[in-house]
Amino acid sequence: MTLYLRPLSLLYGPDARRAVGAREGGALGGSDFIAFTQVELIERAGGRIARRVVSYKDAQAHSEKLRCIEARRPDFAGLALGRPKLMGIINVTPDSFSDGGRLAGPDDAIAHGRRLAEEGADILDVGGESTRPGSDAVSLALEAERVIPVIRTLADAGHRLSIDTRKAALMRDAVAAGAAIINDVSALSFDPESLGVAAKLGCPVVLMHAQGDPKTMQDNPIYEDVALDVYDMLEGRIAACEAAGISRHRIAIDPGIGFGKTFAHNLALLSQLPLFHGLGAVLLVGLSRKAFTGALTGEKKAGERVMGSVGGAVQAALNGAQILRIHDVKPTRQALAVALAAADPEASGI
Incomplete structure (x- = not known):
């Protein structure tokens, strides 16, 4: 039992x-x-x-x-987690579901990262391979070509960077270029070298749940109980990380909303987020502009799903999520400022 x-x-x-x-x-x-x-x-x-x-x-x-x-979570990549932290998304890809192709190259991506930081992003998450439903994998060389110049420039400017990749070699190169966090949608399982590389690098990692490969993950996702099944998988990956030498205080977990889940699965995960604090790790939630928010609001265009995404981010924060991975930093920051001040007037500073 x-x-x-x-x-x-x-x-x-x-x-x-x-x-x-x-x-x-x-x-x-x-x-x-x-x-x-x-x-x-x-x-x-x-x-x-x-x-x-x-x-x-x-x-x-x-x-x-x-x-x-109940245990207080240690600082994550130098960030105190007393209030939710914002991870701004930089997709240097032609085919991401929301903003693919909008950042045509490193210069555009760097400018976008600077803008997100000015708007209040605590972390800039740089990815060069789309993992949207139905997407195809890209080569290591192409992925590195897309992201390394962006990471190096933004890190040199003093920003806190994470690398969104499934490939161990790119994790190594990105950290050498200045990335402080590894964010892997496969929870360090796609590349057999990832666990060892992440352990040796010594930086924090984000372990995300996904059922299946991005190419086919939405074909027919099935769970006995989605929240418990996701919990079990993440617990297993935490154990694998600890066995490899990655301590729990360096781990954030992400239930992977939209990755091998139906509309009902996504809502169930969002409503049961407090369950995941039982893993004793930092909780990261990424639902920004995803299709299930559009299904609720009637918005078919991913880029127009800002309000639904902000609503989901506030809900996640009020259920204890410590990091929110988002496209729309400024509106999310403003909404959180109001929601958190109402929830905790004594700490509002006003």
Whole structure:
């Protein structure tokens, strides 16, 4: 039997701190402004899943699992995670689902990165291979040609960079060029050398869940229980990283919204995000401009899905996501400023 704990009944700001101080609630993902006062205990054995809700006090019988949820997350690539951090997307590709071809070359990508940083991005995530549904892989040489000049220039200017790649050799070259984070949609499983390279480089990694290859992942994704299945896969990849010498405090996990998931799967993951704090790692959520937001809002053009994406980002932040991977930095930052100030007036600074 496998036991999972999903935090429920979230409180914010002063109410959260009072609950934690009185030991009537726990800090969600180590947050200083989000607490939970109930827990859904989920027991899974074979094809049977049983659920029941208990108080935080009664959940103390599972103190080790609670500690994973409540432990304060260490700084990630030098970033304190007291409030959500924004990862701005730089796709140096001709075929990304939202902005493919818009950044025609390194100069455009560099200018875009500078603009995202001015708008408030804490991390600039540079990718040279589209992993949208139906996309084809590109060669290492072409991917490197697209991203290395961008990373080097932006890093030299003092920006914090992540490299979005599945290839170990490019991870190595990108970090040498100045990247501080490795973001791999395959959770370091695509390239057999990735685990060893990432361990040797010593930088933080983002492990994302994806069912299948980008070319075919949306053909017919099937799960017994999408949240628990994604949790199990990510738990296994964390274990593989630790065995390779990558400590948990250097790991962020991403449930991979839109990667081998249906509309219903994506909504289920977004609604059950607190479950993933049980992995004891930084939680990153990337839903920006994805098709399921368009299905909810009726917006067919990916580039016009800004408002739905911002709504999803705020929802993720209020469920404890520490990093938000987004295209639209300025509107997301502004929306978060209002939502977080309302949730925690004492910390608004106004």
